[in-house]
Amino acid sequence: MPTYVIDGYAVGSIVVTGGGTPTTGSTFRLDPNWSASAAALTVTVTDDDTGFSGSAATVLDGGQTGVVITAAGATVGSGVIRLGNGFVFSDPVAGSVTLYQVMIGSSVVGYVTTAPLQPGVMYTVTSTLATTAAGVPYGSLALLDYEQGDDNSLTGGSGNDSLRGGDGADTLSGGAGNDTILGGAGNDVISGGAGNDSLSGEDGDDRFLIVNASGIDSVFGGAGNDTISYAGATTGANVLFTGTGSGSQNLVGVTATTFSGIEAFEGGEFNDTLNASLITASVTLSGNGGADTINGGGGADALFGGDGADTIAGNAGNDLIDGGSSNDFLYGGLGNNTLVGGAGNDWLEASTGNDLLEGGEGIDSLYGGDANDTLYGGGDADSLYGGNGNDFLDGGDGNDLIDGGAGNDTLRGAAGNDSLYGQGGVDTFLIGDNEGVDALFGGASTDVLDTSLATGGVTVTYSGSGTGTVATVGTTATFSSVEALQGGAGNDTVFGGSGAERVNAGDGDDLLYGGAGSDSLAGGAGNDTLYAGSGTDTLLGDEGDDTFVVNPGDGTVNIFGGTGNDTVDFTAIGTAVEVDFSGAGAGITDIGPSDVSFSGVELIRTGAGNDTVNGGAGADRVETGAGNDRIFGGAGADILSGEDGRDSIEGGDGNDTLIGGAGIDTLYGGTGLDVIDYSASNAAVNINLRTWTATGGHAEGDVLAGVDGVVGSAFDDTIIGFDDESTSAGDFYYNIFEGGAGNDLIEGRGGSDALFGGADNDTVLGGDGNDTVDGGDGNDVLTGDAGNDTMSGGAGNDQLSGGTGNDSMDGGSGDDAMDGGSGNDAIAGGEGNDTLLGGAGNDTMSGGAGRDTYVFTPGSGSDVITDLDLTLIEGQFADRLDVSGLVDGTGNPVNWADAVVTSDGAGGALITFPGGETIRLVGIDPALISDKEDLVALGVPCFTTGTRLLTDRGEVPVEAIRAGDLVMTADHGLQPVIWAGGRHLDAAALASQPLLRPVLIRDGALGNRGDVLVSPNHAVLAEVDGAEMLVRAKHLAETGDARFRIAKGRREVGYHHILLERHGIVFAQGMATETLYPGPMAVAALGPAVAAEIALAFPLLAPVLAGLAEAELLYGPTARPVAKRRQLLSGPNPNRRAAA
Known part of the structure; x- marks a missing residue:
């Protein structure tokens, strides 16, 4: 069921x-x-x-x-x-x-x-x-769900009900009868209804609703902030607080109603009287509708008039008074009060505290009291009176009347055409953007015009003493009895008048002109320009790089530069100016009727007169302009520039820079490390400190003495330093030279020089001493010479030669050629395809990025390569070792068998050659380079396609020769070809392996008929030091002889090889040259496939090709000794001739 x-x-x-x-x-x-x-x-x-x-x-x-x-x-x-x-x-x-x-x-x-x-x-x-x-x-039948903790709504009947609200936010209404209502916890809404009710809010912020038919109620607020509301009443209420939270209330139909524990009252829509004047506790009283009368007490009250023409008085305490809408009268009373008029034409009156008055909408009247009040007019045409104290008054919108009254007040008209009166005290008038056409009247004291509210530049023009105009974006104001100006963040312009103006321009790059009075002009932050006037003026630069301009007719001027690089400019003075520094950046000037004193100034600039400047103890900067000027730097590191004219410049003590400019100048450095600077010259200069001569450009005719350094022009300069103490008239026996732009020639000669080539293609020679040589940008030629030099090539394809000493070299970017010379050198190639030659001594080399070549010569010592790149590119490693200059015990070029590869004991490889030379390869596993195929090929003798060789059939193109053909040799007549082969290199191969580009031998250079192209390592017969020797083609190209050069424009080439029974000298278009010598490096370069092909054609060479025997044992020696590179490149050029 x-x-x-x-x-x-x-x-x-x-x-x-x-x-x-x-x-x-x-x-x-x-x-x-x-x-x-x-x-x-x-x-x-x-x-x-x-x-x-x-x-x-x-x-x-x-x-x-x-x-x-x-x-x-x-x-x-x-x-x-x-x-x-x-x-x-x-x-x-x-x-x-x-x-x-x-x-x-x-x-x-x-x-x-x-x-x-x-x-x-x-x-x-x-x-x-x-x-x-x-x-x-x-x-x-009903379901029952009433819970004391819920937000319940209980409504009593006509009897004497007893309602309890519980913990929720309950709504309790007693109805008719003498009810007892308990709100309980929570924020409850309680109304007794008809009858004499007992209403208790208990805990929470409760709200009691009282209407005309409520009867004689007793209201107990309880804990929390409780409110009695007459919002539903049909007549006005009379409320009187007689104690803290307690008192009596009277409403038509409600008599002798009492309350306690009440913190706030809300009036209804009629004329209520809410009076808390007898108590000191804080209350909140709201009139709502009607013309209410509200009186606060001694606490911090919140008083709200609401709608209607209300009268509200705060009495004691720091009160908030808000009139609401309509025309209200608000009185602050004692304490620091806030008065808000709201809508309507309100009257707001402060008293003894520091009050805030806000008029709001409508035509309001605001009166400050005895203390420091803040008044805001709001919209419409308001009247603001500051009263006593240091007040802030802001009219807001509308055409306002603003009167500061006594005290040091701050006045702002804001939008509208306002009239502002400072009255007594030192008053400040604020001007911003789009504030209408205002009239400012300062009063008796020294008043201030403050334009810091403007977003852009401001123009202020004084027309008389304390009178003038100010213009910003959308604002034009006239002022009178305003003696001082405070600028803002924009670039302001100020024109002084006849009075004693006080101007602080503030931030921005300002332009200030003094007037006829004794003015005080301060530029503030920014790069300002200040002009003195005819009075006794004080100019302050403050922060930034400021310029102080002195004109003829100026009065006494006192200049304080402040922080930054500041300049005093006398260029407008047409006569001679004499400036005497009395200390660091400080001094005096006598220019006739004007006396100028200055301090905190870094640069003095004069004009076209014959000026005299005597420096002081600081680091002075002087530019004298045109005229025959005399400059004495004094102590400190001075920068002295004569510009045009026949100037006499003496640096004095300290490390000075002397700039003569155009004209025949006398430049004497004095004590210290002194430099002459021709960087502004209009042409190249030639400076020789050894002979103390100067020619060209601005240097022409200059007399030099006591100079230690030179800065060149932007053209092709020649700068030569002194040799040693005997040729130096300076204080230091070394040179500091900077070439600047242009293709400069710089020679440091004696001493430990600092030489900088600058931009373009410079030639720099360090000479004796531990020099610093920097080529800068461009394709530079740098020579360190003697001493432990530090050299830097910079950008470009540079040539660096360290000379003797332990040199440090950095090629920088570009394809650099670097020769350490003797000594234990540190060589870094940097970016690019560099050639690094350590020379004698134990050198450390790093090629850097790019495909680098490391060159070794006999006696090169124990060298270290820190970053050898073994990336395999078309059969060759990215970086290469050029050991063509090394020889074995018999004087012949070394081959792969001569190189002994072992571990260096630190994770790298060590290669040892017969002459005792060693190369340590940091981080290279010896196993990676132990086989002959892994050793870097030194050269492969071969011909290019089209070269004609002399045979029994006459001259035949090399590419047409086959095994068995007879070719003519110099030593043994006609000999059979055992093997012939070739290899073609296209444009990509030549671009990635530029060292394989052919060498062009011009017609007749070595007895050849017509131009001949050969591989760079191919050897030709020539006379060297009186003996016939085989010379590699690439070494001939390095001699600088125009008849031999690398064919860089060749986009592709075919190389061909012929092998005889023994190494021979054959004839290529009349030029005596070698056949293929099957040494280990040649075979390694040809590759294993070609080696196998040769072994089939010439079985006797199989052990050689397999790396099991030396070529000289089974094949014989080379037909002639192979000349070393240094033999060919040192001394006079060799006598090159064709073989008979």
Whole structure:
């Protein structure tokens, strides 16, 4: 059978007035503290019907059984169940409600209702339904969910109800009758209704609603910030606080109403009187509608007028007073108050505190009090009066009248055409952008015009003493009795007048002109320009690089440069100027009627007169301009420039820079490290400190003495230093030269020189001493010569030669050629395809990026390569070792078998050659270079396509010669060709391997008919030091002889080789040259496939080709000795001739 669950009330929860069972006319209520989760019954009925049946103990439905359980789980009763008597009553919310007795047997075990009861509401029984409950449907009975902690809404009836709100934010309404309402915890809304009610908010921020028909209520706010509201009243209220949170209230229809624990009142739409003047606690009073009268007390009150023409007085305490809309009167009273007029034409009046007054919309009148007040007019045409104290007044929009009153006030008109009066005190007038046409009247004291609010530059023009105009973006103002100016962040322009103006231009690059009075002009931050006037002026640069301009007719000028690089400019003075420095950046000037003193100045600039400048103890900078000037630097590191004219410049003590400029100048460095600077010359200069001569450009005719360094021009200069102490008239026996732009020639000669070539293609020679040589950009030729030199090539394809000494060299970017010379050198190639030659000594070399070549010569010592690149590119490593200059014990060029590869003991490889030379390869595993194929090839003798060789058939192109053909040799006549082969290199191959580009031998250079192209390592017969020797073609190209050069424009080439039974001298178009010599490096370069091909053609060479025997043992020696590179390149050029 179906089961039905019904909510019910326990017998003890229903309290009948006077006790007993309810009858018609009796009253009852549900316990005010009742909660469903704690006190509700659960009635479970099992029945085959949908409603109760049975009407008496003797008329039962035995199939209708039930069990009644409390909220705690206890069983009240069980068995055959029925409904007993019913009681009908009226609920203020649900209307007509019936309460039924739940019975098991003859016992009443609980109650059920057709609608939920409201806890605490007093109900009156209007009728009873005795034994007529049969047939009540289960679904017509109420479910009960009231919880004390929820946000509940309880409405009392016409009786004397007792309502309790619980923990939630409840809404409690007593209705008619003398009700007792307790809000409980939470922020409750409570209204007593008709009758004399007792209303208590208890905890939380509660709100009590009082209307005209409320009766004589007693209101207790309790804890929290509680409010009494007359929002629903139809007449005005009279409220008087007589104590903290307590007092009386009066409303038509409500008499002798009292309250306590109340922190705020809200008036209604009528004329309320809210008075807290008798208490010192803080309250919040809001008039809302109507013309309200509100008086605060001694606390920090919040007073709001709302709509209507309100009168509000703060009295004591720091109050917030807001008039709201309409025309209000607001009085601050004692304390530091905030008064807000809002909409309407308001009157705001401060008193003794530091008050804030905001007029808002409307035509307002604001009056400051005795202290330091802040007044904002807002919109429309307002009147602001500061009163006593140092006030801030801002008119806002509209055409305002602003009167600062006594004290040092700050006044701003803002938008609109305003009139501002400073009155007494030192007043400040603020000017910004788009603020209309204002009139400013300063008053008796020294007042200030402040333009710091302007976003751009400001122009201020003084027309008289303290009078003038100021213009910003959208603002034009006239001023009078305003003696001082404070600029802003823009680039301001100020024109002084007849008065004694005081100007601080502020940030920005400002332009300031003094006037006829004794002015004080301060540039502030930024690069400012200041002009003195005819009075006794004081000019202050402050921060930035400032310029002080002195003109004819100026009065006494006192200049203070401040921080930055500041300049005093006398160029407008047409006559001679004499300047005497009295200290670092300080001195005096006599220019006739004007006396100028200065300090904190870094540069003195004079004009076209014959000027005299005597420097002081600091680092002076002087530019004298045209005229025959005399400059003496004095102590300190001075920069002295004569510019045009016949100038005499003496540096004095310190490390000075002397710039003669155009004209025949006398330049004497004095003591210290002194430099003459020709960087502004209009042509190249030639300076020789050895002979003390100077020619060319601005140097022409200059007389030099006591100079240690030279800066060249932007042209092709020649700068030669002194040799040693005997040729130096300076204080130091070394040179500091800087060539600048142009293709310069710089020779340091004696001493440890610092030489800088600068841009373009320079030639720099260090000479003796430990020199610093820097080529700069361009393709430079740098020579360190003797001493431990530091050399840097910079950008470009540079040639660096260290000479003797332990040199440090850095090629920089570009394809550099670097020769360390003798000594233990450190050589770094940098970027590019560099050639590094350590020379004698134990050198350390690093090629850097690019495909680099390391060149070694006999006696080169124990060298180290730190970054050898073994990347394999078309059969060759990216970096190469050129050991063509090394020889074995018999004087012949070394081959792969002569190189002994071992470990260096530190993870790298060590290569040792017969002459004792060693090469340490840092980080290179010896196993990577131990095989002959891994050793760098030194050269492969071969011809290019088209070269004609002399044979028994006459001259035949080399590419047409085959094995078995007879070729003519110089030593053995016609000899058979054992093997012939070739290799073609296209443009890409030549671009990636530029060292394989052919060498062009011009017609007739070595007896050849027509030009001949050969590989760079191919050897030709020539006479060297009186003997016939084989000379490699690439070495001939390095001699500088125009008949031999690298064919860089060749885009592709074919190389061909012929092998005879022994090494021979053959004739190529009349030129005597070698055949292929199958040494290990040649075979390695040809590759294993070609080596195997040669072994088949010449089996006797198989051990040589396999690296098991030396070529000289099985094949024989070379036809002639091979000349060393240094033999060819040292001394006079060799006598080259064709073989007979």
